[in-house]
Amino acid sequence: MKKKALLSILTALLLLVTSLPALAAPETVDVYDNGTASGLMIVKKPETSVSSTTKQMYTLSAVCVSGSEVSLYSYDKEAGVFRLKRDGAGNALVQNVNALGLYLQEVDLKKETNNLLLRCEYGEGNYQHVRLDITLLDQGLLDSIRGFAANFRSIFGGW
């Protein structure tokens, strides 16, 4: 009788495990892990790996292989690893990319250089990493680079 109950529990557990998505973003990613694949994702915004912005609520965009899973990590200085980012409610910032292959993710930047990592995983063991260093400029810093902005204005003939 006990054996039957144990068998039932084991079967249920097995079913539960197999029904979970095959892809699951790891909680941490090593800084030296450069991924195992390429050609899974193109990061559209930001355009470059190192960038600056004045927008605290920043939207990342990417085009990815259909059916892939994209997760966002931020660098944990103390642990020296990239850690899976979570929203205010504690949900991991992981998205499954559908047929269109479009990925959009809003991220609340800190007023410093934000070391982020995008991981696109497709199939077992195939994943691509893209590192993004985005510096959020605060007002004081922005004031100090007014000259820079003024140069832009001169390009537009007064704007």
Add this chain to the structure above:
Amino acid sequence: MKMKKEKLKTGILLILICSAITLAANVWFGSGIWPQGYDYFVTLPSRAFFSQFFGQGQPYISPMENLAKPQKLVVTNGEKRAVYYNSDTFFSSFYDLINAFFKEVLINEGAVFMSTEVGEEEWYDVLRNDELLDTRSLYFSYTTAFSPSLFAKVCGVEGTWLEKHVSAMQEMILAPIGDTGTDVLLYVRDHTDGKIKKFYINYSGKSDLYARITGMEENANYSYAFELNLHDSVVGIGGGVEQKVVMDPLILISPRSSQNGVITGENPIGSAADTEALLSVFNYRERGVNRFTGTDGTMHFVENYGSINLYPDGLVEYYAVDEKKGVNILPAEGGSASLYDALNGAVSFAARVWSSLVPDQPFDALVSSDLVENESGDYTFTLDYYYEGTPITISARDMSHAAEIHVKDGRIVEYRHLLRRFRETGKTVESVPMISAMDNMYARFAAEEDQIRITNLFLSYVEDTKPGEKHPVWCASIMGREDLVIDAPDI
């Protein structure tokens, strides 16, 4: 004692006279007792001469007032950005600024101290707020493209120097230069050839404009497609992935869902009196009209020079048999029909049709056909319904607009109007995220096309005349497809 009795008698007599008058008025002006076609007194208030006494002389003509109002307004104040539609609370204050600007500037060529043609990059740079450009700008777009002279007219002035530079205008940007002085930049995209004209303007109200923009503290997280590089399939870090969707640069994208109101739609024609009120707008006289009802419930009204069909779902159709005997919409018979006169007449006519049936609700519609003058005097205008700033897409019968009006030489020769009254239910629903909606739309064409180009993407109610509640769904215009793609499985 006798005196008291006399006074009582007089009092009773007065009460009886008053009640007789009241009851007689009710019988005359009420709609209950009159047979169809003979309710002369019921339609009396809507007749031209009497309308002024009954307070119906000036129907709501929101579409004409709305012509000068942009459909969408995007305020960018540094990193902050807000998007307002034409019935939003904050829309009016910005619209007042724009209107004041045009009223002063459109007729004053001396205020323009330089003009030049610029490229797309500058147009985007004046709008973007993700870089370090310290952007302060107002972008506004209209549902229709105007000739500059017509635009000036709807702004309340006659003629404009813009005619020398631009053929048709639909999108513009106002950007105050710096926090001092009176210099403002006006960018106008020519709708005809897509070229962008930039004007340096001396404007006395610049400080108000600057203060209002820099005082805007709202920050809805909208990004233009060009800011997310989704308008371009080349830019990006990495490679080897096919970009399946390319978007028009100025489509506004939000990763968030929004809360939207739920409404219902119904045919406002509910009684014989409604039908008579509607016929009277077309100047159909009771005695000269042959009327019959089809098996599907459609009512047909045939006169010597035209016919009206009134469908059970609220579609009203009018056709003039003889184009010279169509419904005159000009102030005087035989006058010349400029674009403005024809438009004004057509829109006022549609508003009269509306207010004959729904007098307590403004005719919330915007003109959606391009408004460019031609010499033939032959114009087709289309109007679209809006509810609280959200467009209502028509998907019923073969109509895609709320009203289609064909005007020839100052007369309406063909008129189709899907009359629907919209009411709020007090409920709200969360919209499907934009990205999920695009996924659903793409799934429909995945087998047919590798890459789709979305030229417009917006939330809209869809009126298919089916009973039940309606909430906004995503609609997209896709290049190469004439019909609007709607993210709703049952439409």
